[in-house]
Amino acid sequence: MAIILDGKKTAARIEEKLTEKVELLAEEKGIRPGLAVVLVGENPASTTYVRMKNKRSTKIGLHFDLRKFPPTVTKDELHETIDELNRSDKVHGILVQLPLPDHLDPHEAIDWIVPEKDADGLGTLNQGLLYRGKPCLMPCTPKGMIRLLEEYGIGTEGKNVVVVGRSELVGRPLAVMLSSRKRNATVTVAHTRTRDLCHITKQAEIVAVAAGRAQMLDADCFSEGVVVLDAGINAIPSSESKTGRRLVGDIDFESVSKIASYITPVPGGVGPMTVCMLLENTVEAARRICGL
Amino acid sequence: MAIILDGKKTAARIEEKLTEKVELLAEEKGIRPGLAVVLVGENPASTTYVRMKNKRSTKIGLHFDLRKFPPTVTKDELHETIDELNRSDKVHGILVQLPLPDHLDPHEAIDWIVPEKDADGLGTLNQGLLYRGKPCLMPCTPKGMIRLLEEYGIGTEGKNVVVVGRSELVGRPLAVMLSSRKRNATVTVAHTRTRDLCHITKQAEIVAVAAGRAQMLDADCFSEGVVVLDAGINAIPSSESKTGRRLVGDIDFESVSKIASYITPVPGGVGPMTVCMLLENTVEAARRICGL
Numbered sequence: 001m002a003i004i005l006d007g008k009k010t011a012a013r014i015e016e017k018l019t020e021k022v023e024l025l026a027e028e029k030g031i032r033p034g035l036a037v038v039l040v041g042e043n044p045a046s047t048t049y050v051r052m053k054n055k056r057s058t059k060i061g062l063h064f065d066l067r068k069f070p071p072t073v074t075k076d077e078l079h080e081t082i083d084e085l086n087r088s089d090k091v092h093g094i095l096v097q098l099p100l101p102d103h104l105d106p107h108e109a110i111d112w113i114v115p116e117k118d119a120d121g122l123g124t125l126n127q128g129l130l131y132r133g134k135p136c137l138m139p140c141t142p143k144g145m146i147r148l149l150e151e152y153g154i155g156t157e158g159k160n161v162v163v164v165g166r167s168e169l170v171g172r173p174l175a176v177m178l179s180s181r182k183r184n185a186t187v188t189v190a191h192t193r194t195r196d197l198c199h200i201t202k203q204a205e206i207v208a209v210a211a212g213r214a215q216m217l218d219a220d221c222f223s224e225g226v227v228v229l230d231a232g233i234n235a236i237p238s239s240e241s242k243t244g245r246r247l248v249g250d251i252d253f254e255s256v257s258k259i260a261s262y263i264t265p266v267p268g269g270v271g272p273m274t275v276c277m278l279l280e281n282t283v284e285a286a287r288r289i290c291g292l
Numbered sequence: 293m294a295i296i297l298d299g300k301k302t303a304a305r306i307e308e309k310l311t312e313k314v315e316l317l318a319e320e321k322g323i324r325p326g327l328a329v330v331l332v333g334e335n336p337a338s339t340t341y342v343r344m345k346n347k348r349s350t351k352i353g354l355h356f357d358l359r360k361f362p363p364t365v366t367k368d369e370l371h372e373t374i375d376e377l378n379r380s381d382k383v384h385g386i387l388v389q390l391p392l393p394d395h396l397d398p399h400e401a402i403d404w405i406v407p408e409k410d411a412d413g414l415g416t417l418n419q420g421l422l423y424r425g426k427p428c429l430m431p432c433t434p435k436g437m438i439r440l441l442e443e444y445g446i447g448t449e450g451k452n453v454v455v456v457g458r459s460e461l462v463g464r465p466l467a468v469m470l471s472s473r474k475r476n477a478t479v480t481v482a483h484t485r486t487r488d489l490c491h492i493t494k495q496a497e498i499v500a501v502a503a504g505r506a507q508m509l510d511a512d513c514f515s516e517g518v519v520v521l522d523a524g525i526n527a528i529p530s531s532e533s534k535t536g537r538r539l540v541g542d543i544d545f546e547s548v549s550k551i552a553s554y555i556t557p558v559p560g561g562v563g564p565m566t567v568c569m570l571l572e573n574t575v576e577a578a579r580r581i582c583g584l
Contacts, residue, residue, distance in 0.1 A: 107424070128420030131468075132399070132460055158487045166471055168424055174469075176423075179458055179481045186492065189471045190482035195450045200478065 001262035003152075005229070007144070007269040010151050011276035015060050018279055022061040025286065033286035034063035035093040035119060035278070036085045038078065040104065041071035046097045056275055062282060063090055071101045078104065082112045092289050093119030093282030116289055119281045122169070130173055133180050137281050142174035144273025145208060145229045146183070152262060154206075154227055156185040162204040164217070164250070166191045170210035170231050178208075197221070209250040221253035225260045231270045294552035295444070297314070297521070299561040300435070302443050303568035308353050310571055314353040317578065325578035326355035327385040327411060327570070328377045330370065332396065333363035338389045348567055354574060355382055363393045370396065374404045384581050385411030385574030408581055411573045414461070422465055425472050429573050434466035436565025437500060437521045438475070446498075446519055446554060448477040454496035456542070458483045462502035462523050489513070501542040511547035519554045523562045 020096040025031045035057050039050050050066065065088075067081050078096075085094045094117045096109045110118070115125040121137040129136035149156065161178050165171035166189050178185040190200050192211075198221040201207050206227040209217065214234035222228065232250030240246070250268030257263050264270055317323045327349050331342050342358065349356040357380075359373050370388075377386045386409045388401045402410070407417040413429040421428035441448065453470050457463035458481050470477040482492050484503075490513040493499050498519040501509065506526035514520065524542030532538070541558030549555050556562055 107426070124417055124424065124426075126420075126421035127423050128416035128418070131419050131464065132416065133421045134399070134416075158485050160487075160492075166473075171424065172468070175481075176464070179483070181458075184483070184485040186480065186482050186486040188478065189467075190478050191471070191476070193450050193476040194478040195452075200452075 002228075002257045002263040004146050005262050005264045005269060007148060007264060007272040009166055010148060011272035013151075014147075014276050015056065015279060016221045018276075018283055019060040021283060025119060025292075026061065026276050028207075029290065029292065031089070031095070031284050031286055032061070032063050032086075034065060034091040035095075035282045036065040036067065036088075038067045038069070038085075038094070038096045038109075038266075040069045040073055040078070040097070040100055043099065046099070048095055055277060057282070060279055065091055073104075075104060075108070078109055078124065079112050082109070086112075086114045086117060086138060091117065092286035093117055095120045095278070116170075117285055119278055121173075121281065122269070127168075127173070131176055132141060133182075135194045138177070138277075139169060140149045140281065141170045141210070141231055141270060141274045141278035142177055144230065144277040145170075145174060145270055146177055147277065148229065148264065148270070148273050148275065149206075149227070150175070154262060156183045156206065159185050160203060161185040161187045161206040161208065162190055162201050163208045163210070164185060164190045164197070164201065165210035165231075167210060169243055171208075174210070175207055176211060211250050213250055214248050215252040216250055216253040217256070219259050222259055224259050224263045226259070228264065229270060230255055230264050230266055232268060233271060236286045264284075294520075294549045294555040297440050297444055297554050297556045297561060298529070299440060299556060299564040302440060303436075303564035305443075306439075306568050307348065307571060307582045310568075310575055311352045313575060317575075317584075318353065321582065321584070323578055323582050324353070324355050324382070325385070325575050326357060326380075326383040326573045327387075328357040328359065328380075328383045330361070330366055330373060330377075330386070330388045330401075332361045332370070332389070332392055335391065338391070342389055342407070344565060345570065347451045349571060349574070351570055354571065355417045357383055365396075367396060370401055374401070378404075378406045378409060383409065384578035385409055385570070387412045387570070409576060409577055411570055413465075413573065419460075419465070423468055425474075430569075431461060432569035432573065433462045433502070433523055433562060435573075436504050436569040437462075437466060437523065437525060437562055438469055439569065440521065440556065440562070440565050441498075441519070444554060448475045448498065451497045452495060453477040453479045453498040453500065454482055454493050455479060455494065455500045455502070456482045456489070457502035457504070457523075459502060459504075463500075466500055466502070478497055503542050504566050505542055506540050507544040508542050509548070510544040511551050514548055514551055516551050517553045518551070520548055520552045520556065521562060522556050522558055523565060527560060 094113045123140040125137045184289040201221045208229040210231035230249035235245045238246040360448045386405045413431040471479040493513045500521040502523035520539035527537045530538040
């Protein structure tokens with residue numbers, strides 16, 4: 001049986017240390033790092049995520065500033081608010097909760113945030129810096145996945161890694177980060193158009209999946225002793241749950257956990273690490289903005 | 293025997309079409325696209341490259357503006373000249389010839405160029421856009437390698453591609469471009485820390501090498517029918533040459549050309565395509581800047 005890469009516990013431990021850091025900043029420098037979230041519309045998943053970000057920000061001592069808009073908000077109104085947050089000295093991290101309604105371009109909104117407050121690391125400039133191997137605010141999910149490996153002492157040097165998924169939020173930046181001179185993995189990016197995906201994942205020592213398709217890979221797609229990171233969160237019908245549904249990842253946890261050496265559960269794996277890295281990015285941004 | 297991917301002929305054909313395009317722009321819109329090159333010091337390879345860029349720019353009808361500096365030039369002097377070129381309405385593409393002397397940071401110099409005139413596509417913003425799959429000025433070498441495949445009708449959809457090398461100039465952007473939703477290749481980035489490189493390249497249908505090491509891969513590292521793109525240019529000693537040296541790529545052309553289906557020669561393969569794409573980027577930049 002695989003060892004569980006416990007994102008919940010790991011995130012809690014990192015957040016405890018962040019709490020101390022935030023307190024020190026407040027006491028010694030008079031800086032209270034602040035995170036602002038721009039939320040448009042009533043998407044239930046977005047609302048849940050934002051509530052969680054609020055709760056955990058507040059818990060570690062961050063100032064939290066929520067800006068809610070109806071789904072009919074115009075681009076100009078959104079930009080005006082982001083302008084205000086860009087200028088505010090109480091706010092050091094800003095994020096636009098995705099998805100946005102169709103009439104708003106997410107890239108345009110994110111690029112309206114000044115790069116030094118781009119807490120999600122999704123703006124064009126931060127992506128360019130990441131891609132170049134320069135210091136930057138890094139996207140939270142891939143950063144959290146790599147941190148989870150580190151916290152469990154799993155190296156990547158010279159290892160064959162397959163990343164399934166090429167999204168801007170997870171797959172692409174994760175591949176860049178893993179194949180950097182700091183991590184030195186040999187990385188293959190697979191995706192929906194990849195032929196014989198199982199054959200490819202089977203050759204990997206570490207597989208990171210962020211494809212957004214429920215349980216698409218089972219034990220037949222992995223070799224004995226593989227390390228598996230699953231960034232998927234999919235709701236599927238379940239007769240055993242009161243709500244009639246349960247959350248699963250992009251891999252079949254039951255079968256894969258029998259042959260993997262390490263594996264992330266869903267929920268409780270990558271998810272908690274993502275929020276944790278958002279908090280860390282906000283504290284980092286505050287330190288940089290204040291010249292520390 | 294492999295079919296030769298003739299970069300020289302292909303570039304000449306593309307440049308003929310560019311010449312017509314430039315003439316039309318001049319006649320119908322009164323726009324003469326201009327390329328400016330900033331050259332620091334007396335590096336002989338740089339001097340040769342710049343001379344070639346000058347010759348081929350002029351040949352297709354571009355305005356060419358060379359700014360030469362002694363190796364002792366200061367950052368501020370360099371930035372002043374770039375500022376002037378950024379503002380000039382005679383110049384639509386600007387590049388800083390690399391390498392720069394040690395006291396100058398190449399990234400800082402390149403990022404001083406306004407993104408819309410970044411003819412080499414190496415600025416942070418253009419790299420961020422590339423990485424995101426957005427329209428941008430693309431780095432010339434990987435763009436030229438992909439164009440060469442296209443001109444010979446070689447598809448990438450669903451193919452297994454190995455890119456050897458993770459440089460910012462070639463390997464990394466090439467991997468991003470090939471695994472994009474437009475090209476759909478399954479791409480592995482291998483590098484100096486990759487274990488058992490030959491085993492990995494042997495499984496690929498297309499191998500692109502940009503590692504900067506003379507003849508590092510021979511026929512044993514490839515499977516029958518492979519397509520090979522070689523971006524390496526290395527001088528090695530040769531008793532048969534008057535100069536006592538000859539240029540070779542990163543693969544052993546003699547043995548690999550016997551089993552490959554298509555292969556680029558060195559010289560005359562990727563090299564001419566790189567300069568050709570620089571000219572194309574300059575014309576593209578001129579059109580965009582003038583709102584066409």
